[in-house]
Every structure is written in C-alpha cells, then in structure tokens.
Amino acid sequence: MGGLNGLTLAVPRGALMRETLDLLDALGVDTAEVRANDRKLLFEEAGIVTMRPSDVATYVEAGAADIGITGKDVLAEQSERAVYELLDLRFGPCVMVVATTAGEDRLAEALRRLGVMRVATKYPKIATRHFERTGRQAEIVEVKGSVELAPLTGLAEGIVDLTATGTTLRENGLVVREEILASTARLIANPVAHKIRAAELDDVVARLREALARG
Amino acid sequence: MSTIHPTPSGTRDVLPDEMRETHAIAEAVRGVFDARGYGEIHTPALEYEQVLTRGDPAAADPAYKLFDEQGNVLVLRSDMTIPIARVVSTRYATAQPPLRFCYVAHAYRSVRPQRGQDREMLQAGIELVGVPAREGTAETLTVLCEVLDAVGLAGYRIGLGDASLYSALLDGYGVPADARAALLYELQTRDFVGLEREVQALRLGAEATEALMRVPQRRGGAEVLDAAGAAADGLRAVVAQLPGDVAERVIFDLGLARGLSYYTGAVFEVYDAALGAPLGGGGRYDELLGRFGRDLPAAGWALNVERLHIALVGERRGERL
Numbered sequence: 001m002g003g004l005n006g007l008t009l010a011v012p013r014g015a016l017m018r019e020t021l022d023l024l025d026a027l028g029v030d031t032a033e034v035r036a037n038d039r040k041l042l043f044e045e046a047g048i049v050t051m052r053p054s055d056v057a058t059y060v061e062a063g064a065a066d067i068g069i070t071g072k073d074v075l076a077e078q079s080e081r082a083v084y085e086l087l088d089l090r091f092g093p094c095v096m097v098v099a100t101t102a103g104e105d106r107l108a109e110a111l112r113r114l115g116v117m118r119v120a121t122k123y124p125k126i127a128t129r130h131f132e133r134t135g136r137q138a139e140i141v142e143v144k145g146s147v148e149l150a151p152l153t154g155l156a157e158g159i160v161d162l163t164a165t166g167t168t169l170r171e172n173g174l175v176v177r178e179e180i181l182a183s184t185a186r187l188i189a190n191p192v193a194h195k196i197r198a199a200e201l202d203d204v205v206a207r208l209r210e211a212l213a214r215g
Numbered sequence: 216m217s218t219i220h221p222t223p224s225g226t227r228d229v230l231p232d233e234m235r236e237t238h239a240i241a242e243a244v245r246g247v248f249d250a251r252g253y254g255e256i257h258t259p260a261l262e263y264e265q266v267l268t269r270g271d272p273a274a275a276d277p278a279y280k281l282f283d284e285q286g287n288v289l290v291l292r293s294d295m296t297i298p299i300a301r302v303v304s305t306r307y308a309t310a311q312p313p314l315r316f317c318y319v320a321h322a323y324r325s326v327r328p329q330r331g332q333d334r335e336m337l338q339a340g341i342e343l344v345g346v347p348a349r350e351g352t353a354e355t356l357t358v359l360c361e362v363l364d365a366v367g368l369a370g371y372r373i374g375l376g377d378a379s380l381y382s383a384l385l386d387g388y389g390v391p392a393d394a395r396a397a398l399l400y401e402l403q404t405r406d407f408v409g410l411e412r413e414v415q416a417l418r419l420g421a422e423a424t425e426a427l428m429r430v431p432q433r434r435g436g437a438e439v440l441d442a443a444g445a446a447a448d449g450l451r452a453v454v455a456q457l458p459g460d461v462a463e464r465v466i467f468d469l470g471l472a473r474g475l476s477y478y479t480g481a482v483f484e485v486y487d488a489a490l491g492a493p494l495g496g497g498g499r500y501d502e503l504l505g506r507f508g509r510d511l512p513a514a515g516w517a518l519n520v521e522r523l524h525i526a527l528v529g530e531r532r533g534e535r536l
Binding site: 061062063064079082083084085086087088186190191192193194195196198199202 | 372374404405406407408409432434435466468484486487488490491492493
C-alpha cells in the first residue's frame with residue numbers, strides 16, 4: 001500500500017503545515033498540488049483537506065476526515081472531542097505558558113490583594129483547568145487574537161498563551177511565569193474509521209513511525 | 216414575524232415525516248425482539264437517584280435531577296439497563312431464569328454545552344438475564360445483527376472487546392494497583408500517546424512495555440487475539456459460539472473501553488461507514504443484578520434509533536467514511 005490508503009487526512013494550515021507536508025512526502029503522498037495552491041482547500045486526489053488547526057479535531061470527530069494532524073494544544077483545549085490520539089509526530093514543539101509583564105508579578109499581586117486575577121487567553125478551557133488545579137481564583141477573559149495586548153492595556157494582569165521561541169512575548173515585554181503543557185503535532189483518528197478502516201490506518205501509522213525514526 | 220418558542224437545546228419536536236420513518240425502524244426492531252422471545256418493558260422515566268447509583272455510582276452524574284414533594288432526589292433515567300435490573304430484582308425476584316426483556320424508550324442525559332448533543336435519545340435494546348458468559352453474549356450479538364439486518368442496514372460492523380482484558384494484562388505483568396488508574400484513564404480517553412508515556416514511566420521489562428502499549432491498539436480479525444494470550448480467552452470463548460454471519464461482522468478491538476463502570480466481560484459497539492460515531496453498544500454486566508439483590512449474570516445492548524436512522528439515510532445516499 002502507498003500514500004494514505006484511501007483515507008482522508010485533515011492537514012492544518014499555518015505553522016504546522018510545511019512539516020506536515022514534508023512528512024507526507026516521506027509517505028509517498030504527492031503534495032505538490034497542495035504546496036502550489038494557497039486558496040484551494042480540498043485535494044481529493046491526494047486525500048487531503050486543509051483547514052485551521054483548531055478545526056481539525058472537529059472534522060475528524062464528525063468523520064468528515066478519517067484522520068488528521070493538529071497540535072496537542074488544540075486537543076487539550078477541545079478535550080471533549082471523541083477522537084483517538086495515535087502518534088506524537090514530534091514537530092511543532094511549543095509550550096502553553098502563563099506570562100505577565102516583566103518586573104513584579106502582577107498576577108501574584110492581584111491574587112494577594114484582590115483575591116482574583118484576570119487572565120486573557122485564546123485557550124479558556126486549558127487556562128480554567130490550570131488555575132482550578134492549582135487552587136487559584138482566576139477570571140478568564142477570552143480573546144480571539146494578539147493576547148499579548150491584554151496585560152499591556154490593563155485588560156488582564158496576565159495571559160495564558162502558546163509560545164514556541166518566546167520572541168513575541170519578549171518583544172512585548174512579557175516574561176514566562178509558569179509552564180502548563182508541552183505541545184507537539186499529533187496524529188488523530190475518527191473513532192469509527194479507527195475500527196472499520198483499521199488495516200489501512202495501521203499501515204499509515206506504521207509508515208509514519210518509520211519516517212519519524214529515519215528523522 | 217412569528218414568535219419562536221424554543222425547546223431546550225438538545226431536544227426537538229418530531230413531525231409526521233420523521234415519525235413515520237422512525238416507526239418503520241421501531242416496528243422492524245420489535246419484529247425481531249418478538250420472534251426471539253424478548254418481552255417489551257416500560258419503566259418510569261423518573262427514578263430515585265439512590266436506585267440508579269446503586270447500579271453504577273456514576274449513573275446519576277450525567278442525569279437530570281429534580282426533587283419530589285418529600286424532598287427525595289429524582290433523576291431522569293440515563294439508560295434502561297439499571298431500571299430493568301431493578302425490575303428483575305423486585306417483580307421477578309423468584310422467576311426462573313433465563314429472562315428476556317426488550318425496550319424502545321427514551322433515555323435522558325445532560326449534555327456538554329454547545330455540542331448539539333441530544334438530551335433526549337430514543338433507544339432500542341435488549342437485556343438477557345440469567346444466561347452465563349459465552350452463550351449469553353453470543354445470543355445478544357446474534358439478536359443485534361438480526362435487528363440491524365431487519366431495519367435494512369447493509370454495511371454495519373460490530374467492534375468486540377473485553378472490559379476485563381486490559382486489567383488481566385496488568386495482572387499478568389504485575390503492575391501495582393496504584394499505577395493502574397493513570398493507564399486506564401489514557402485508555403478511556405482514547406489517548407495512545409498518553410498511554411505509551413504512562414507505560415514507559417513504569418519502567419517494566421521490554422516485553423511487558425511492548426504488550427501494554429501495543430495490545431490495546433490491536434483491531435482486526437481473530438489473529439489479533441494471539442497478541443493478548445490468555446487475557447483473550449473470554450473473547451475466544453464468545454467467538455466459538457457465534458454463527459458464521461455474525462462472526463463475519465465482528466472486528467476484534469482489544470482496546471475497546473466503554474464509559475460505564477458496570478461492564479464485566481465482553482463489550483461491543485456498532486459502527487457503520489455512513490456515520491462518524493457508534494450507533495450503539497453494550498456488553499456483559501454480571502455483577503449489576505447482584506447489587507439489587509438478585510445475583511444473576513446478564514448482558515444487553517442499546518441502539519440509538521436516531522443515529523440508526525441517520526446511518527440508514529446515509530447508506531442509501533452512498534455516503535461512507
């Protein structure tokens with residue numbers, strides 16, 4: 001067998017896309033059309049659909065894609081999705097962190113003096129779980145983009161966000177106070193496809209393992 | 216503009232077109248139940264919370280709760296299995312087993328917000344009481360396939376696993392009791408990356424590590440049972456009893472874990488390529504009836520009639536995963 005064995009794969013656009021396609025090349029999937037085409041979303045011949053990373057688990061849970069690749073951060077935020085997590089693909093490393101402006105820790109100060117801290121994030125569930133687990137009262141403010149702005153403008157005392165190199169945080173004068181979760185790209189599967197397409201799926205997983213072992 | 220008076224999210228009105236199709240499915244299902252000697256049961260939608268939690272400590276968690284005029288906590292039943300276990304121990308306390316019951320009834324579960332999940336589900340299912348392991352499980356699977364054939368579903372498959380299999384493996388490799396919860400949690404949440412991490416953290420020998428990581432990932436024909444050794448003896452015994460056309464539908468799944476804590480042996484789920492989620496499932500619960508005072512082995516299953524309907528429509532349209 002070669003390629004994706006007739007399975008439909010949800011590929012994340014954005015930071016994980018290039019390494020996903022490189023890995024697919026190693027599997028013998030022809031990704032030339034996907035690479036050449038920025039606007040097209042559905043590549044039936046290759047068995048690929050492209051989408052935002054945060055939508056991958058949605059498509060895979062519904063069976064609109066049999067398998068998918070997305071970050072552990074997405075899976076942790078959408079932990080209620082009924083999908084199988086099959087393989088750590090090891091690329092796209094990043095860390096979910098709690099960050100505040102440099103200098104005095106404004107979060108700690110707010111907790112001490114006000115009893116509650118305001119935290120801005122695109123990941124409300126991960127943030128809520130983290131502060132619950134560590135026994136601190138936090139008001140979670142959900143924003144859709146540029147979380148770094150929140151502590152600079154007074155919207156919140158700190159943020160929970162994903163960082164790969166720390167550059168964006170540094171450039172905005174923010175420092176990491178806590179690490180919550182280390183994330184890499186994961187291969188996920190729809191629970192029904194995982195059973196009724198078991199042989200095709202296991203073959204793809206085995207070849208992915210080999211490709212990862214080769215480096 | 217007309218006023219919209221909403222129903223609670225996750226509930227809906229069923230209008231005549233859909234009702235007719237649902238009825239046709241229910242009638243086909245009832246025909247098989249009748250031919251197989253399963254008597255239909257109706258139980259109240261409301262039960263005392265303490266009755267449901269006697270069957271399964273977690274049974275009331277997903278359920279709707281209310282108070283009666285004496286302050287008792289009532290819950291809307293979240294499945295039919297525990298109510299039927301209650302009926303067997305009270306109304307059939309001295310009846311000679313085997314007992315065969317069926318139902319086509321609604322069950323209620325609170326839902327995670329914004330998921331479009333149903334709070335009210337129509338289930339069709341059976342409970343077979345007093346027939347031990349292999350014969351009992353084989354009969355429930357046979358009736359399940361007859362029902363799916365009767366409603367006209369063509370491409371369905373049955374995933375068959377064993378709720379005690381992974382525990383038997385952990386026993387076999389001497390994994391201490393306090394380390395097990397983490398492994399079972401990863402299995403339950405379908406996270407094999409997490410399972411591999413937790414198994415490796417135990418620092419067992421190479422063979423044990425390999426088996427505990429890989430065995431629950433095995434799905435396929437009878438050959439996958441070899442991977443589990445003696446831990447799969449229960450499944451081998453079931454399969455030996457299955458008629459050929461039922462066995463052909465079976466996919467062995469050594470990692471199949473169903474959410475309810477009362478399963479003790481074989482567990483199964485129904486899949487169809489036209490739908491991304493299971494149509495239903497069931498298994499053995501040999502200890503459940505004992506909790507109500509009548510210690511009899513039992514097995515059963517429930518199909519979600521609405522999902523069955525979606526799969527039937529999907530199959531006729533040629534949809535597949």
